[in-house]
Amino acid sequence: MKGFCFRCRAAVALPGRVGRRDACPSCGWDLHIGLNCTFYEPGAYNDCREPQAERVTVKDRANFCDFFTLRETPPETAPDKGDVKDRLRALFKD
Ligand SMILES: [Zn+2]
Numbered sequence: 001m002k003g004f005c006f007r008c009r010a011a012v013a014l015p016g017r018v019g020r021r022d023a024c025p026s027c028g029w030d031l032h033i034g035l036n037c038t039f040y041e042p043g044a045y046n047d048c049r050e051p052q053a054e055r056v057t058v059k060d061r062a063n064f065c066d067f068f069t070l071r072e073t074p075p076e077t078a079p080d081k082g083d084v085k086d087r088l089r090a091l092f093k094d
Contacts, residue, residue, distance in 0.1 A: 003070030006035040006060075009090065011074075018070050020062045031070065034059030038071040 002013045010026035022031045034040050039050040046055050053067040 001070050003031075003036065003038075003072050004074045005029060005031065006033070006075045009074055012070070014070075018068065020064065030060075030062040032062045032065075032068055034063060034065075035075075036070055037065070037067075038069045039067060040071070 001017055002011070003018075004010070005012055005024040005026060007029045008024060008027040010024060012024060012026075012031060014022060014031075018031045018036075020032045023029060024031055034047065034056050037048075039048050039053065040059070041047060041049045045051075046053070047059065048056070050067045053065050056063045056065055
């Protein structure tokens with residue numbers, strides 16, 4: 001499964017599905033979290049586009065959601081907004 005870490009924006013590739021104990025190889029943060037999920041949508045009911053998913057209130061810690069699917073697109077903005085230097089650094093990283 002391939003995707004991105006919401007926290008450090010690193011590309012993540014795992015041999016199988018993301019498990020609850022899997023962590024980002026770059027920053028060590030939990031991967032099985034709402035913020036990394038393809039169904040995550042701020043503003044939607046429960047901030048989730050999957051209507052059958054159980055309510056998960058903590059979005060940045062590992063959860064038990066069976067519908068978790070690692071998002072394949074890079075996060076657009078960091079949750080803490082970061083600062084300008086960080087954003088510039090990210091821009092010129094490649
Ligand atoms: Zn990370």
